[in-house]
Amino acid sequence: MKAASAVNPLAMRGAAAAAIAILITTVLSLQRPYWVIMIAVVLVNQTTGQSLRRSGERVAATLAGFAIGWGLEWITSPHHWVQIGIMMAAVFLAVFFRQSWGRGSYAWMMLFISLYVVFLFAVLGEWSPAIFAERIADTCLGAGAALLATFAVHSPGSRDRLRQEADKLWDQCRAQLAEAVAGFTCGAPPTGQPHAALLQQLEALRSHMEEALYETFLMPAARRDAVRNFAVAEMLCYLALGLFDAIACGAGSSQGSKLRVPLEESIGPVVHARRTDFELPPGVNPLLPLPACPEACRFAAEECRKAGLDGSDLIWARPLLYYAAAFSDALRKPVCEPRV
């Protein structure tokens, strides 16, 4: 069972959205008030960013679906069975694109639901362009009611979630980094494969960042901040994963102990740093911030030469020291210059 604290605000927002939508339909005396109420309630989400994102997608997909449906209705208007066929095809495609098993698309689903609605009216002989205008207006009103409810009953912001989860990701990364480096320098075999857990967390962060962009579309500074927070978290995660790969590859080598000092000197301050102590300028690929990282590259090459490593040992030793130095560099200053 989920915690009440996670569900109660959502339930209150749902009730608020329904109440606001009913109020709007009463004041405006709409012909189909249930459209506004339905849209208001289904657009209620956990965070402000999610609600904004869904609202935008819903309005755009409804507009596109009704426009396409209007055109198709005009072409097929004398053929009743063709219209029934299109209506059933729209049901098929709406279910096909429904988000399930980790696939699907809300926007595509809404487009086909809109197409279904057009042809439902067409089959009943009630379609008219006025319904198009009415549906679009009601969708906007419903989305407005959902957003009002989102602000009326406090919703966590996607930016806050992004920051909190980025901190959590870095805390896990640095704990694993400390353990992996200590194990490697002692000659212990690498423990586990943290890739799946870290990459899953990164996926969740990406989703929060995308929602945060909807939240901040009128606030350029906040938008830049959200993008930067994600980029730094992404870089830290990728650098850690690269370092884990190098450790996994070099774990069986007898040469590992030769890199103990430079590795510990680079990683030591990193595992005690906070996420906000790191920097990454926009434009740099967080996956492999190489091109203008000459210091980290030079450090890796020099330390390998000093340790007298060559041949197959360089496959893991150079990346190992590069990732460690890139971490260390990102602490003091932006890890790389923007790519030209």
Place this chain on the structure above:
Amino acid sequence: MAGTEVLSLRDKLVESDPGLLRFRQALKSVVAVALAVAVFSRASGVITLFAGISAAFLMQCVDSGSRRRQQASMAATAGAMMIMAPIASALHGHRAAETALLVCWAAAVFYARRFLQGNGAFTLFAFTEVLLASALPGNPTGQFQTAAVGFVIAFFMRFWVWPPDEARAFCDAVRFFNRRAAHIANAANHDSADLERLHAAVVFGQNLLAEHSELQPEGVYQRLVSRQFDALQSLRMLHEARSRAAGTDESGDCAAVRDSIRDLAVCRLVEIAAELRADLQRLDRGGR
């Protein structure tokens, strides 16, 4: 040198919809709607409409988890609809009562998520059904009957006719992952969209495991997902290192590091590919 791998239409469909889970769900939903409409074909237009809506909605109303949990959640949703839709229909035209019912029902469908394993978005179908019952001129008996018949049809179609085979879907996703991964690893050049497809395959497997406890999350399925994540990361590194190799903006030391990272990614991939193949063969033999 090779671009994006060319797949047959069927392969493309299976890759985008492993195990044809979504295809069969969509097809069965259409058949369920047709059946429900046929059952009520002699009734009034509104009742026929509700029959189709009930069947279509209930086909989607299942929670994540075991088959039993899915069946229980569909039955509970249908039960709620059978109670609430007739009440809503009886209140049609009574403005204040309708308002109170809808506001409370909106809160209830969100609160119900507390007892669900998945995200519980399907509870919104129950809200919509009750909303339409209150808004359109039907009758309580008809609402009860359409919800009941919709439930019987949806239950039969969802769980008995061509039921979803999640284990097969998982294996399909892993096979396509292996195929694409081998293509990327062996090709000197490839489309970056291939990496997106790989990513989609891994996320699909991961979600399937999260939703279906009967797939033994601690066994070979979980290990396969972890290895796919490892492979995906190595493939991204390989892709990036290869792309960099085409450029000329790097110093000698950076080029050396880049080449070592590329070799490291290949080294990891060889290791992971062998493990993936072994686990997939184990699954094919029915082992866990």
